[in-house]
Every structure is written in C-alpha cells, then in structure tokens.
Amino acid sequence: MNIYKILDPEFKKEIEGSRDLKLFSAGTVILDINSYINYIPLVVSGSIKVIRTEEDGREILLYYLTPGESCISSILSGLTQDTSKVKVVVEEDAEILMISLQQAKDWLKKYPEWTDFIFGLYQRRFEDLLEVVNAVAFQKVDTRILHLLNQKSQLYKSKELNVTHQQLADELGITREAVSRVLKQIETDGKIQLFRNKITLL
Structure with missing residues (x-):
C-alpha cells in the first residue's frame, strides 16, 4: 500500500515539513534482529528488503518495500516498544524518511488515512507471508x-x-x-x- 496515494494535502504538508530524510547505499542494514526501534522507515526512493534471520545464520526473504511503503513489523514493534523480529536491508540505494515513534502515534489520532495505511500494510504483508509459507511448503x-x-x-x-x-x-x-x-x-x-x-x- 502506497502512503502517497492516500494523503490529504494537510497530512502531506506535515510529512514534508517534518521529514528526517536519510540516504542509504545498497547492502546497508538499517534495522537488525532484536534491536529496539526508534524510527519507522518510510521508503521515498529505491527499495529495501525485510528478512527473517535464525540463530544459525540462515535467512529467508519475507518481502520487499518500494517507494511509499513501510515495514509493518517495524511499526508494530515500535508502537508496542518491543524489539525487532526482522532484519531490514537496503536492496538498492534508497532515500528513507525516518518517522519518530511519537510522530507515528500522534498521526494515528490526527489522520485517519495513516491508520488506514497501517491496516493496509498489515493485510498486504500478511498475504506476502502466506506466499512465503506456501512457497517453502509446496513449491x-x-x-x-x-x-x-x-x-x-x-x-x-x-x-x-x-x-x-x-x-x-x-x-x-x-x-x-x-x-x-x-x-x-x-x-x-x-x-x-x-x-x-x-x-x-x-
């Protein structure tokens, strides 16, 4: 789900006015397993991949994030003050808007479309995870x-x-x-x- 397709003018202006935009090169780990989440990444350009890593070092790709998308696992872990259950790596050079947890919480109360965006992400990523399970089990x-x-x-x-x-x-x-x-x-x-x-x- 692309956040830029559901923004109203006021929300868009607030995002652009308070943005903490950072550039990351391909291969950069921006979030690791068991780390605490201080910011929620929103992809502006480029792409990132979300990976599950086991203790023995094995990994499996869960899904990709493209412009306008964010990591639902990061959002849920951040808002509940839990540690990350996934590893997030830059797939191709990316611009990423780092949204503070407080800002993300404030937007839940202020902008219904932000809540819609999070629920949309949850549904989309749940479907992605079902595809991964199906692929590993049956394909x-x-x-x-x-x-x-x-x-x-x-x-x-x-x-x-x-x-x-x-x-x-x-x-x-x-x-x-x-x-x-x-x-x-x-x-x-x-x-x-x-x-x-x-x-x-x-």
Missing part, C-alpha cells in the same frame, strides 16, 4: 527461484540482474549448490541466461 525450488528473479526484475525495471547464486540462496534460505544446480536447469529450459554474477531473464 519446487525452480518455481521459487523464478519468482524471486521476477520480483527483482520488477524492482530494478530490468531483465538483466546483477545477482550472485549466493545472494539468491541467502534470500531463499537454501544452499548455494542447490541454487546453482537449478539455475543451470532453468537455463537449459530457455528461461534465463547465466553470466558471471549476472542473470538475464528471457
């Missing part, structure tokens, strides 16, 4: 890999993706060897073309 690895590649293609608006087999493995929560083996089969099927640290969707 074959090749289907999961192609879905992730298509997600990245939409994010970057390009069929050529600068991504390594290890990066895909990390985001899918499987081994690099499994990813490499399946990518070779997908290439044989004529759906992708593999290069060093780059994959082209056909």
